[in-house]
Amino acid sequence: MVIAEALTGTLLLLLGVVGLALCWRRRQPPKWHLRLAGWLGIAGGMAVYAHLWGAEAGIAYGSLALSVVAYAVVGAGIEFRAGPKRASREVALEPEERSTGWRRGIAKSLLAIVLSGIASIGVGVAIAVSMPMPAVDRIMLGGILVPVLWGAGMAWTLSDARLLRATILLTAVSAVSYGIAFLPKVVS
Amino acid sequence: MDQRVGAKRRKRIVFSSGFVRAVLAGHSALGLAFAALIYVVCLSGTLTVFLYEFQRWEQPDAPIVTAPPTPEVFNAAALAGYEQAIADKSAHDLFIVAPGTMTPRLIVSYHDHEANIEGHWIADAKGRLVARQHAPWSEFLTHLHTNLHLPHTWGLFLVGLTGVALLSSLVSGLLAHPRIFKDAFALRWGGSKRLQEADLHNRLGVWGLPFHIAVSLTGAMLGLSTLIVGVLALAAYDGDSGKAFSVLLGPRATEEETPAPLPDLAAMIRHVRSTKPDAEVVTIIIQHAAKTGQIVNLGMRTPGHLALSNAYYFKGDGTPIGDGGLESGSFGQQVLGAIQPLHFGWFGGLTVKILYGLLGLALTIVTHSGVTIWLARRRDKGRPAERWERIWAAVAWGQPLALAAAALIALVAAEPFILPVYLVCTLAAIALAVFMPSGDFTNRVLRFMSAALLFITVGVHGYMWGTRTIDMMAWGVSGAMLLAVLMLIVRRRSPAGTQNPDMAGQRQA
Numbered sequence A: 001m002v003i004a005e006a007l008t009g010t011l012l013l014l015l016g017v018v019g020l021a022l023c024w025r026r027r028q029p030p031k032w033h034l035r036l037a038g039w040l041g042i043a044g045g046m047a048v049y050a051h052l053w054g055a056e057a058g059i060a061y062g063s064l065a066l067s068v069v070a071y072a073v074v075g076a077g078i079e080f081r082a083g084p085k086r087a088s089r090e091v092a093l094e095p096e097e098r099s100t101g102w103r104r105g106i107a108k109s110l111l112a113i114v115l116s117g118i119a120s121i122g123v124g125v126a127i128a129v130s131m132p133m134p135a136v137d138r139i140m141l142g143g144i145l146v147p148v149l150w151g152a153g154m155a156w157t158l159s160d161a162r163l164l165r166a167t168i169l170l171t172a173v174s175a176v177s178y179g180i181a182f183l184p185k186v187v188s
Numbered sequence B: 001m002d003q004r005v006g007a008k009r010r011k012r013i014v015f016s017s018g019f020v021r022a023v024l025a026g027h028s029a030l031g032l033a034f035a036a037l038i039y040v041v042c043l044s045g046t047l048t049v050f051l052y053e054f055q056r057w058e059q060p061d062a063p064i065v066t067a068p069p070t071p072e073v074f075n076a077a078a079l080a081g082y083e084q085a086i087a088d089k090s091a092h093d094l095f096i097v098a099p100g101t102m103t104p105r106l107i108v109s110y111h112d113h114e115a116n117i118e119g120h121w122i123a124d125a126k127g128r129l130v131a132r133q134h135a136p137w138s139e140f141l142t143h144l145h146t147n148l149h150l151p152h153t154w155g156l157f158l159v160g161l162t163g164v165a166l167l168s169s170l171v172s173g174l175l176a177h178p179r180i181f182k183d184a185f186a187l188r189w190g191g192s193k194r195l196q197e198a199d200l201h202n203r204l205g206v207w208g209l210p211f212h213i214a215v216s217l218t219g220a221m222l223g224l225s226t227l228i229v230g231v232l233a234l235a236a237y238d239g240d241s242g243k244a245f246s247v248l249l250g251p252r253a254t255e256e257e258t259p260a261p262l263p264d265l266a267a268m269i270r271h272v273r274s275t276k277p278d279a280e281v282v283t284i285i286i287q288h289a290a291k292t293g294q295i296v297n298l299g300m301r302t303p304g305h306l307a308l309s310n311a312y313y314f315k316g317d318g319t320p321i322g323d324g325g326l327e328s329g330s331f332g333q334q335v336l337g338a339i340q341p342l343h344f345g346w347f348g349g350l351t352v353k354i355l356y357g358l359l360g361l362a363l364t365i366v367t368h369s370g371v372t373i374w375l376a377r378r379r380d381k382g383r384p385a386e387r388w389e390r391i392w393a394a395v396a397w398g399q400p401l402a403l404a405a406a407a408l409i410a411l412v413a414a415e416p417f418i419l420p421v422y423l424v425c426t427l428a429a430i431a432l433a434v435f436m437p438s439g440d441f442t443n444r445v446l447r448f449m450s451a452a453l454l455f456i457t458v459g460v461h462g463y464m465w466g467t468r469t470i471d472m473m474a475w476g477v478s479g480a481m482l483l484a485v486l487m488l489i490v491r492r493r494s495p496a497g498t499q500n501p502d503m504a505g506q507r508q509a
Helices: A002-025 A032-053 A055-076 A102-130 A135-159 A163-187 B002-014 B017-048 B051-058 B071-087 B136-147 B152-175 B193-207 B209-236 B241-249 B265-275 B331-344 B349-380 B386-412 B415-434 B439-465 B473-489 B501-508
Strands: A079-081 B093-097 B106-112 B117-123 B129-132 B188-190 B280-287 B295-301 B310-315 B320-323
Touching: A002 A032, A002 A055, A032 A055, A055 B193, A055 B209, A055 B331, A055 B349, A102 A135, A102 A163, A102 B017, A102 B152, A102 B209, A135 A163, A135 B017, A135 B152, A135 B209, A135 B241, A135 B331, A163 B209, B017 B051, B017 B136, B017 B152, B017 B209, B017 B349, B017 B386, B051 B136, B051 B473, B071 B093, B071 B106, B071 B117, B071 B129, B071 B265, B071 B280, B136 B152, B136 B386, B136 B415, B152 B193, B152 B209, B188 B193, B193 B209, B193 B349, B209 B241, B209 B331, B209 B349, B265 B295, B265 B310, B349 B386, B386 B415, B386 B439, B415 B439, B439 B473
Parallel strands: A079 B188
Antiparallel strands: B093 B106, B093 B280, B106 B117, B117 B129, B280 B295, B295 B310, B310 B320
């Protein structure tokens, strides 16, 4: 019974992914009904997994299965090419050309790694200290936000050519967040 | 018609080419800066998913426990572990790992953090200690993944920072991918190397995204936890990190050191099962064992949850003092319970571990192809970075070589040689690359050497353990290693023209 239900869930995921593949591989504008059927198949597969193993574990298993099924569908549609061929539609955008130098590189690294880190830890700790929630909840919320904000800060500071803007904003965020985090201690 | 044009314009504004190019530049810079670290952490992490299987491969004559032990077996195991800890002068904290989802072994450990002495034993189905655990390569692999063999706190922080960089790369990679749906199934092999590698990078990256985000986020949280809790402790716990951690990890033993009997674990297990009859023991921790202030942290798992177990706390006399809510408590408690199993894939048996292995390998390939795309782009533009092509091939393919060498040394030599051999192989691969004619040649040579060394390792293991193996997992691991040998020696078809820089130049023209 468990195996049959798991196979049904996997089959629905496969049908959903194949539906999306049929939709997005076409050169013509995608057909909405194929796209809808694809997403419904994936949602249905997830629902079967959740029914079988409970929402928490089932969705985790379903996400793993979805990735592997999609890899299989991508692999099945592999296009082998014999010679160097580059149609114009395949040419990807180039990264922005920027003037680089040691000083700018160090400044960018400091912004992306150090200042983004200081600001994100500040925000995380401010939330862990001051949110009106049970202690474990606010600490975990703050803890999750630290890598997310740090990662976002890295992505932003490395993409943004204007260093001053990022410096000012991250410094301001750090000042406010550490103020919130340490204020209760200073006041008491 | 005007509305359609307007909609198209709005679409372009969301992902304008200027924005995409700026994000691509950031994605490229971050990827190149952290590539080697992310690669080593991803590859070692992929292998660490199978930590318990590797432990069984390294010691295949140790018993496995197939049926769930009775509660009394844990009393026997705790007593045996405590007596052994006294003999080893490290009777302080006791740990028991029960046979179950993670491993079919009953493992008893003890640790005295003041004396810095620890011991790990494998017990039989009756709780008797039968063999000291000896898995030096598995231990080496764990330390490589968690702290890169650096001093613990610094290594942990660096791995956490690598997790942040990976998470950031995933975000910027998504933002820099305006054709995410249109190209979701395109995998063009051959022709332009850059296009081939970009397709591989994007398809593996996009379709594995839930897994990639889950492991990078949880990895970053695990790695940065000491730093975050340290700052939190300064702000709210008088600088006492232990106090801050105890909010998350439950009550700690008190300093009452008067001798007391070991706790009755069987009674505690029965107490939990009186309300949760299907709960299975996963781990048991006895802090300050056989002292008046001892605390028991009983980890028991009920089906349908990601958490490895919920933590039930007891005083040494058996008085229950609450639970951690890791399975069905508040949002924060459930997240706390899910971090470790989600990171290592230890929540669903061997099937989930294999899926984690495949997706971990995909993430490793994504990291590898990211740098390859940059190198191919340079070549396409007529500015090939030949030295970097060789070095990157050496960094990437030197790792299987170094890990195989470490495994072989762990089998035939003493434990202190493992890390030096790994480092020498890693550095030798890079040094070798300097004398190689091309990156592609470096790649082939190192793959062949890795395959040969891995094959020898499997052979030596078979020779050493062949007749004494009682744990069938050892054959499974050896089989998987032979499969890896095959994958290493099968040559990937190179796209036409990539071997010859002149042709690449003509193509661009």
